[in-house]
Amino acid sequence: DGGITQSPKYLFRKEGQNVTLSCEQNLNHDAMYWYRQDPGQGLRLIYYSQIVNDFQKGDIAEGYSVSREKKESFPLTVTSAQKNPTAFYLCASRAVLAGDNEQFFGPGTRLTVL
Amino acid sequence: AQSVAQPEDQVNVAEGNPLTVKCTYSVSGNPYLFWYVQYPNRGLQFLLKYITGDNLVKGSYGFEAEFNKSQTSFHLKKPSALVSDSALYFCAVRDLGYNKLIFGAGTRLAVHP
Numbered sequence: 001d002g003g004i005t006q007s008p009k010y011l012f013r014k015e016g017q018n019v020t021l022s023c024e025q026n027l028n029h030d031a032m033y034w035y036r037q038d039p040g041q042g043l044r045l046i047y048y049s050q051i052v053n054d055f056q057k058g059d060i061a062e063g064y065s066v067s068r069e070k071k072e073s074f075p076l077t078v079t080s081a082q083k084n085p086t087a088f089y090l091c092a093s094r095a096v097l098a099g100d101n102e103q104f105f106g107p108g109t110r111l112t113v114l
Numbered sequence: 115a116q117s118v119a120q121p122e123d124q125v126n127v128a129e130g131n132p133l134t135v136k137c138t139y140s141v142s143g144n145p146y147l148f149w150y151v152q153y154p155n156r157g158l159q160f161l162l163k164y165i166t167g168d169n170l171v172k173g174s175y176g177f178e179a180e181f182n183k184s185q186t187s188f189h190l191k192k193p194s195a196l197v198s199d200s201a202l203y204f205c206a207v208r209d210l211g212y213n214k215l216i217f218g219a220g221t222r223l224a225v226h227p
Contacts, residue, residue: 004157006157031213033214040219041219042204042217042218042220043158043217045214048213048214050213056213090157102160102163103158103215104160105159106157107157108157
């Protein structure tokens with residue numbers, strides 16, 4: 001899983017609570033990404049960031065928020081507005097020097113709403 | 115719009131036999147294509163990519179992929195499957211803005227002893 005860490009590995013949330021998933025990378029990558037993975041649906045992009053203090057919505061940003069205050073960190077907050085947050089969440093990063101660079105993925109966080 | 119399709123939800127192969135996991139794409143311009151593998155409860159691992167050049171791309175763990183422009187395909191192959199190859203495989207294409215990858219729905223590979 002390279003130099004990307006995600007914590008916690010498992011997270012349980014009560015309905016109505018906000019929770020924050022951590023993603024840290026030591027690869028000196030500029031770009032970072034958050035994906036949601038549900039069974040049979042592959043990966044769906046939530047948010048991405050190409051540079052510090054800037055980020056863009058992906059395909060399913062509603063009910064989520066992010067920040068990018070440091071190059072190495074890209075935390076994701078799952079808010080109470082996300083109606084069905086139970087899923088596997090994956091963080092990734094990429095060097096931006098060339099557009100053909102692959103993304104490196106963290107080990108994931110499995111979020112379950114109780 | 116850029117897109118990829120993985121037409122098979124699951125592929126079953128006997129150990130020692132060759133395997134193929136299919137991927138077709140739809141892009142504007144030249145495609146940048148990727149294959150990733152995911153083991154249970156883990157992140158995705160990069161296998162290989164096609165940017166330009168030789169249509170046969172070699173990657174990690176003995177995998178290779180064949181780029182076919184006329185058929186808009188990028189099938190993943192391995193000459194002799196191992197039980198340990200059993201996993202979920204994703205094909206992806208780079209989007210027009212160069213910033214994102216668009217993933218297929220994934221194909222589950224099951225290699226039987």
